Amino acid sequence: MKNSLATRLFISCFTFVLFSITYAQNYTPSPENLEARAWFEDARFGLFVHWGVYSILGDGEWVMNNQNISIDEYEKLPAFFNPVDFDPVEWVAMVKDAGMKYITITSRHHDGFSMFDSKVTDYDIVEGTPYGKDVLKMLAEECRQQGIKLFFYYSLLDWKRDDYFPRGRTGTGIAGRGEGKWEDYIAFMKAQLKELLTHYGPIGGIWFDGHWDQKDWDGKKFGAVNVDWHYDEFYGMIHEMQPQALIGNNHHIGVLDGEDFQMFEKDLPGKNSTGWGTPADQIGSVPLEVCETINGSWGFNLQDRKHKSEKELIHYLIKAAGYGSNLLLNVGPMPNGKIQPKHQASLRAMGDWLKAHGETIYGTRRGPIPPNDDFVSTQKGKTVYVHLLNPELSLLHADQVPVKIKGVYHMKTQQKLPYRNDGFGFSIDLSKIAKDDIDTLIKIELK
Numbered sequence: 182m183k184n185s186l187a188t189r190l191f192i193s194c195f196t197f198v199l200f201s202i203t204y205a206q207n208y209t210p211s212p213e214n215l216e217a218r219a220w221f222e223d224a225r226f227g228l229f230v231h232w233g234v235y236s237i238l239g240d241g242e243w244v245m246n247n248q249n250i251s252i253d254e255y256e257k258l259p260a261f262f263n264p265v266d267f268d269p270v271e272w273v274a275m276v277k278d279a280g281m282k283y284i285t286i287t288s289r290h291h292d293g294f295s296m297f298d299s300k301v302t303d304y305d306i307v308e309g310t311p312y313g314k315d316v317l318k319m320l321a322e323e324c325r326q327q328g329i330k331l332f333f334y335y336s337l338l339d340w341k342r343d344d345y346f347p348r349g350r351t352g353t354g355i356a357g358r359g360e361g362k363w364e365d366y367i368a369f370m371k372a373q374l375k376e377l378l379t380h381y382g383p384i385g386g387i388w389f390d391g392h393w394d395q396k397d398w399d400g401k402k403f404g405a406v407n408v409d410w411h412y413d414e415f416y417g418m419i420h421e422m423q424p425q426a427l428i429g430n431n432h433h434i435g436v437l438d439g440e441d442f443q444m445f446e447k448d449l450p451g452k453n454s455t456g457w458g459t460p461a462d463q464i465g466s467v468p469l470e471v472c473e474t475i476n477g478s479w480g481f482n483l484q485d486r487k488h489k490s491e492k493e494l495i496h497y498l499i500k501a502a503g504y505g506s507n508l509l510l511n512v513g514p515m516p517n518g519k520i521q522p523k524h525q526a527s528l529r530a531m532g533d534w535l536k537a538h539g540e541t542i543y544g545t546r547r548g549p550i551p552p553n554d555d556f557v558s559t560q561k562g563k564t565v566y567v568h569l570l571n572p573e574l575s576l577l578h579a580d581q582v583p584v585k586i587k588g589v590y591h592m593k594t595q596q597k598l599p600y601r602n603d604g605f606g607f608s609i610d611l612s613k614i615a616k617d618d619i620d621t622l623i624k625i626e627l628k
Contacts, residue, residue: 208416208439213425217385218441220330221427222468223544224282225502226535227332228528229472229511231479233290234258234310236516242480245292245340245355252341252357255292259309267316267518269323275520276329279528280535284324285332285388285509288317288377290480291351293341298380301372304341316518321381330385332427333377335370337410338391342366347408349394367411374415378422386427386441387419393432393457412437429470433457436465444470449504449552469506473497475524481513488523491530492619498531498542499568499620503557505547534619541566541622549582550607566592567609567623572616577609577623585628592622 210218231242237258238244245255276284289295295305297317307315317333324331339345340352344361352358374387395408412430416439419426427441436443443465448454450469451461475494477487489497494510501508510531512524535542541559548558548565555571565584569577582602589600591614599610609623 208420210441211420211424214420214427214441217425217427218468221283221385221442221470221507222546224330225507225542225545226279226281226498226531227283227285227470227507227509228276228279228281229334229479229509230284230286230514231290231334231511232287232316232514233292233296233480234262234294235290235292236481236514237261239481239483239516241478241482241485242287242290242292242513244480246352249354249356251355255341255355256304259294259304259306260311262306262310262516263312264316264514264516264518265312267319267514269316269319272320272520273323273327273329275525275528277327279532280539281329281510281528283330283332283385284320285334285385286317286320287336288333289336289373290334291336291338291340291391291394293336293339295373297377299373299376301369301376317377317381321384325382331381332385332388333381334388334390335374335377336391337370337389338394339366342369344369347395349391350396351394363408367414371411371414371418374418375422378419378426384423384426386429388444389415389428389430389432392430392434412439416440427468431472433459435459435463436467440465440467442468442470444472444509445506446472447474449500450506451504469504470509471497471501471504471506472509472511474511475527478513479511481515481521489527491527494527494531495534495619496570499570500552500557502542502545502559503547503552503568538620538622541568549584550579563627565625565627567625569611569616569621569623570619572618572621574616575610575612577611579607581605582607584625587626587628590624590626592624593617598623 235242235244288297295302298307298315299305303309307313321331338349340355343359344366346360346363396406416428419428428439429442429444430440431444431446445459448458449471450464475489476485478485498508512520514520545559545561548560550558555574556567556569556577559566586602589598589609591598596614601608
């Protein structure tokens, strides 16, 4: 399905009127934005949702690229997409029961299909599918009803549109891709972002992805970006239209001017197990967020058998908080609109744990004891929470901590624990307490 002349003319006129103003950055966050940042850091836990017509094929959200499905072939998928079992009330209730505070959902992924009612393309869920309804609109309304914030993921790259040109390093085997003007593509994205900022009420923010497609890859690190993404205009428009909306960009290169939070894909901040993560020396002073999958895939994958255990998921949430970060945990809904029962069960288990121990996660910041695989610390005011993740430890030891301690206690029994904090380091004697298999909680009260 190609962009019609009428659509191109509409975009051009739309752009001339809306974007004749130059959005300067030299970014100073507004009071509304700073308040939203504080809320975001307190929230600590959100749901990531990768959902689109790719779910029909049950092979993840990159199936178009991975199987080199041609434009003509892929355009057949929307005719089969009819998620009649999508229930926003059920989704948001599940999120609340899991102890999550926000949802980030794909409004448009790399395949170019829009999961909302866009007026600048007919390649969307309302005009292109038998379902014919705007799932983002329904979800936004229900989020407001139940007090959950909604963020929109938005792809910067597009495997379908001719005007996504010059091409990036992905999608090179997809037949039927043409050539167009980069300026038209920028105009299209601006128009869609304005729709997302206009028709869905106050939103939590925009989660950009795909910048890395226009960067060289040598197997170890990204090279220099080749195109102008017009971030000053994108970011300026978002901050002007919805000052509270937070902007993040999954580009793996630190924090650019105008961004309000920094995300880390499948890695804790400062780690780089993937080889393409953000270097530790590029962690900014803005709020942090780690995104991770509940199994091994972002989009629905019928044969994904890598579902993480409840212990693994709770540990990831704890570690994220210990590194001063939120956890954005992903599910890939099925093509019928349902979230897999196994995923729901895991989310319930996480919610049960948070009901009992949420004070050690929500509203906390990174604690004074450096995190590692055996333990992490979080802090709220004059209380430090130590999360002992290795039940085999009988002695916790770290470098000396620059705080004055009033007392150290086992949270479950309130038993006072022996400790030292001097030139030989910081240590807590754990030999006399029963360990929890998931997380033994220690409370340190500061003077």
